[in-house]
Amino acid sequence: MSTDASHEVRPAVESAAGRAPRTANDAGQQPGPKDGPRRKGLSERNRPLWMLIPGGVLMIIIIVVPLLLGIYMSILNLDQYTLRKWVSAPIIGVENFVEAVTNSPLLHAVWLSVSYSLLAMVVTLPLGIAAAVATQNAFKGRALIRSVFLIPYVLPSFVVATVWRTMLQPGGIVDEALATVGIHVGLWLNGPQTFWTLVLVQIWASWPFIYLLALSGLQSVDHEVHEASALDGALWWNKLRYVIFPYLKGPLALAFLIGMLHHINNFTLPFVLFGVPAPSDVEVLPILTYVTSFQSFRFGLSAAMAFISLVLIAIPLFVYLRAVKLDDADTPGAKK
Amino acid sequence: MRFKSTTGLAAIVTAAALALTGCGSSSGNGGGSTSSDGKVDGTGKTLSVLVNVSSQYPEQQKQWQSDIAAKFKAETGADVKFETFASANDELTRIQTSVVSGQGPDVYSLGTTFTPTAYATKAFVTLSDDDWKKVGGKDRFNPATLGISGPDKDHLAGIPFVSRPFVMAYNKDLLAAAGIDKPATNWDDLAAQAKKMTKDGTYGIATGYKDSFDPWKFIWAMSVQAGNPLVDGNKLKMDDPTVKKAYETYFGWLTNDKVVDPASIGWSNSNAVAAFASGKAGYLMMTTSSSIPTLDKSAVAGKYEYALMPTIAPGQTQSKSDGDAASILSGDNLVVADYSKQKDLAFAYIKLITSKDEQLNYQKIFGDLPANAEALATLTDAKLKPMADAAAKSKATPFTGAWGDIQLGLLNVTVQSIPDLAAGKVDGSALDTRIKDAQNKGQASLDRASKG
Numbered sequence: 001m002s003t004d005a006s007h008e009v010r011p012a013v014e015s016a017a018g019r020a021p022r023t024a025n026d027a028g029q030q031p032g033p034k035d036g037p038r039r040k041g042l043s044e045r046n047r048p049l050w051m052l053i054p055g056g057v058l059m060i061i062i063i064v065v066p067l068l069l070g071i072y073m074s075i076l077n078l079d080q081y082t083l084r085k086w087v088s089a090p091i092i093g094v095e096n097f098v099e100a101v102t103n104s105p106l107l108h109a110v111w112l113s114v115s116y117s118l119l120a121m122v123v124t125l126p127l128g129i130a131a132a133v134a135t136q137n138a139f140k141g142r143a144l145i146r147s148v149f150l151i152p153y154v155l156p157s158f159v160v161a162t163v164w165r166t167m168l169q170p171g172g173i174v175d176e177a178l179a180t181v182g183i184h185v186g187l188w189l190n191g192p193q194t195f196w197t198l199v200l201v202q203i204w205a206s207w208p209f210i211y212l213l214a215l216s217g218l219q220s221v222d223h224e225v226h227e228a229s230a231l232d233g234a235l236w237w238n239k240l241r242y243v244i245f246p247y248l249k250g251p252l253a254l255a256f257l258i259g260m261l262h263h264i265n266n267f268t269l270p271f272v273l274f275g276v277p278a279p280s281d282v283e284v285l286p287i288l289t290y291v292t293s294f295q296s297f298r299f300g301l302s303a304a305m306a307f308i309s310l311v312l313i314a315i316p317l318f319v320y321l322r323a324v325k326l327d328d329a330d331t332p333g334a335k336k
Numbered sequence: 337m338r339f340k341s342t343t344g345l346a347a348i349v350t351a352a353a354l355a356l357t358g359c360g361s362s363s364g365n366g367g368g369s370t371s372s373d374g375k376v377d378g379t380g381k382t383l384s385v386l387v388n389v390s391s392q393y394p395e396q397q398k399q400w401q402s403d404i405a406a407k408f409k410a411e412t413g414a415d416v417k418f419e420t421f422a423s424a425n426d427e428l429t430r431i432q433t434s435v436v437s438g439q440g441p442d443v444y445s446l447g448t449t450f451t452p453t454a455y456a457t458k459a460f461v462t463l464s465d466d467d468w469k470k471v472g473g474k475d476r477f478n479p480a481t482l483g484i485s486g487p488d489k490d491h492l493a494g495i496p497f498v499s500r501p502f503v504m505a506y507n508k509d510l511l512a513a514a515g516i517d518k519p520a521t522n523w524d525d526l527a528a529q530a531k532k533m534t535k536d537g538t539y540g541i542a543t544g545y546k547d548s549f550d551p552w553k554f555i556w557a558m559s560v561q562a563g564n565p566l567v568d569g570n571k572l573k574m575d576d577p578t579v580k581k582a583y584e585t586y587f588g589w590l591t592n593d594k595v596v597d598p599a600s601i602g603w604s605n606s607n608a609v610a611a612f613a614s615g616k617a618g619y620l621m622m623t624t625s626s627s628i629p630t631l632d633k634s635a636v637a638g639k640y641e642y643a644l645m646p647t648i649a650p651g652q653t654q655s656k657s658d659g660d661a662a663s664i665l666s667g668d669n670l671v672v673a674d675y676s677k678q679k680d681l682a683f684a685y686i687k688l689i690t691s692k693d694e695q696l697n698y699q700k701i702f703g704d705l706p707a708n709a710e711a712l713a714t715l716t717d718a719k720l721k722p723m724a725d726a727a728a729k730s731k732a733t734p735f736t737g738a739w740g741d742i743q744l745g746l747l748n749v750t751v752q753s754i755p756d757l758a759a760g761k762v763d764g765s766a767l768d769t770r771i772k773d774a775q776n777k778g779q780a781s782l783d784r785a786s787k788g
Binding site: 171 | 425428429432435436453456457458459546548598599601602737740741744747748751752754755758781784785787
């Protein structure tokens with residue numbers, strides 16, 4: 001992972017120092033085959049870029065081509081009646097987009113997806129960090145605890161959803177447990193509360209991911225740093241707040257990003273928990289797109305929906321990527 | 337290194353291209369030749385058949401498949417390769433892929449309510465008179481089962497394979513204890529009888545409001561029996577009072593009559609079967625012969641019987657439907673892919689498995705009723721009598737590509753009403769809004785169907 005903070009700090013400094021004259025050199029003279037005495041190793045000039053071709057070809061086949069097909073589908077009137085000869089399905093331009101925005105629950109679904117993902121993220125972040133910090137120092141049984149923490153993460157989404165659905169059924173084990181202490185929550189799997197059910201189960205299933213990345217950040221804090229802060233007399237909270245957390249910023253920013261995308265794209269969890277047709281309070285983007293495609297057979301419309309949601313997600317994603325500069329290896333995510 | 341890169345690139349591109357064409361190569365082989373005596377010679381050919389996997393009888397299914405493959409080989413010399421799908425979604429994906437790519441299985445087994453959608457794709461053979469002869473003649477089938485094979489009797493694509501009509505089961509002891517001498521034949525009586533049986537943790541009716549199919553079948557049945565077949569030409573009639581009455585009756589079991597377990601708002605059909613099997617319910621609604629194995633191993637073994645579901649709509653004194661509409665026309669149809677290069681072989685296979693003996697054999701193993709009329713007539717088991725009746729009195733759901741959407745809309749009204757059901761009261765105006773929403777979406781879908 002490129003955000004492994006401590007290891008990046010020194011190499012980054014070294015390479016910055018080492019590169020300055022080199023770049024000047026590059027600018028000064030045309031490098032050529034006779035560039036003998038200067039050993040550049042695998043520097044920018046003759047990196048074997050052709051080795052990217054297999055990966056590149058695969059990327060084009062499995063990402064770019066389907067994406068373009070998807071965009072093409074979104075301007076077709078493609079449904080069960082035209083599916084068979086889909087290439088010659090009537091082109092209807094932006095009609096699908098207009099219908100998706102004005103006459104479908106798309107915007108509602110976007111709102112649900114984003115808000116649920118954000119809520120789940122906001123709760124899982126402190127949970128994951130707390131768990132990572134708690135298991136940072138060695139104690140008896142730490143390995144066991146760490147493994148137990150990972151259980152929700154290694155369980156397939158389908159299993160998680162099935163188990164929760166069984167527990168949350170009306171009159172199920174959760175209701176009975178809560179009833180013994182006098183709490184009656186009502187329906188978990190239908191009605192307005194479903195949104196919170198989804199958030200709850202998502203939190204349960206995804207906090208270990210934050211925990212993992214936070215743990216990797218903690219591992220990278222050098223001993224010297226701990227010693228130095230101890231010598232300076234920092235107490236645990238100050239040490240955590242001003243010394244340790246900055247190390248976590250990079251990994252956690254990445255975790256936030258991946259987590260959000262994962263939640264927004266999560267189909268299995270709501271599908272297995274609530275089934276289709278889903279209660280309108282959990283008709284999130286993937287469910288809506290699925291129902292439009294595979295229950296109503298409006299492939300064109302659902303392609304338009306998918307494209308709109310792709311754009312909606314890509315905008316903040318782009319801004320965010322620029323802001324944290326995850327794409328720039330020379331600038332570590334962790335602020336010094 | 338540089339000078340090698342071009343050759344390297346070329347090698348890689350070639351390899352990738354080879355790998356890709358490998359995926360795309362088709363296994364097309366010619367059709368079986370038909371000799372003068374009608375026998376199809378398929379020596380050296382392989383017929384590909386897509387069927388749903390039987391979760392209840394997986395071992396028996398494998399056995400049946402290898403038996404039938406051996407018989408088919410003896411008859412035509414061709415092999416049969418079975419492919420299975422586990423769920424309706426799985427099936428749909430397979431069909432879509434095959435429809436778009438023009439290759440895939442030769443014969444598909446489809447659920448009846450899915451047949452209109454499949455027909456709408458025009459990817460399956462509409463049988464000519466000649467084709468019907470090749471599968472043993474149209475008259476070998478129970479006429480009722482042909483009701484959902486195509487839009488009209490001259491355009492049929494689905495060849496009936498088995499019937500799985502819906503009936504209800506009743507607990508003889510509970511009915512007798514409540515002084516009821518025979519099961520209800522109209523929905524009003526059903527609720528009244530159920531009330532008599534409801535006491536001390538026992539409920540009159542077991543049904544699952546959270547099931548993915550049952551709710552729309554109740555609404556469809558009650559509406560049809562009240563004279564509203566839901567689809568009238570290009571008009572959807574879901575905003576008709578009969579539909580609202582149907583919902584009110586169906587929800588009323590829980591909210592007014594209180595004859596179902598309140599927990600059933602979270603039940604699917606299998607939960608209802610379990611409740612009935614434990615002896616805690618008088619009636620089990622919307623069940624098929626597939627519940628026999630479960631019930632025969634349960635507390636109610638020997639104490640239950642099947643009966644037709646009520647055929648007289650709520651608030652009515654007689655059925656207003658032509659035909660009794662005791663059940664939706666349910667079961668499996670076989671369709672032959674239009675792109676198949678061995679259609680004659682496919683028809684020969686269908687002829688084999690819809691023959692009287694094979695149909696009876698299939699019934700014995702899996703419990704599904706024969707679509708073959710002669711085979712159906714020979715069934716004498718008393719337990720199967722109501723099901724055979726229901727098979728004859730089944731009514732097809734409207735044959736339109738929009739049915740999937742309509743069905744979804746009907747189901748969605750129930751899904752969105754469940755919080756109200758839990759609260760014990762479904763508000764009339766909220767119900768109106770939900771029905772109207774379903775009506776609008778369904779009508780839009782019908783409009784597309786009429787253009788399609």
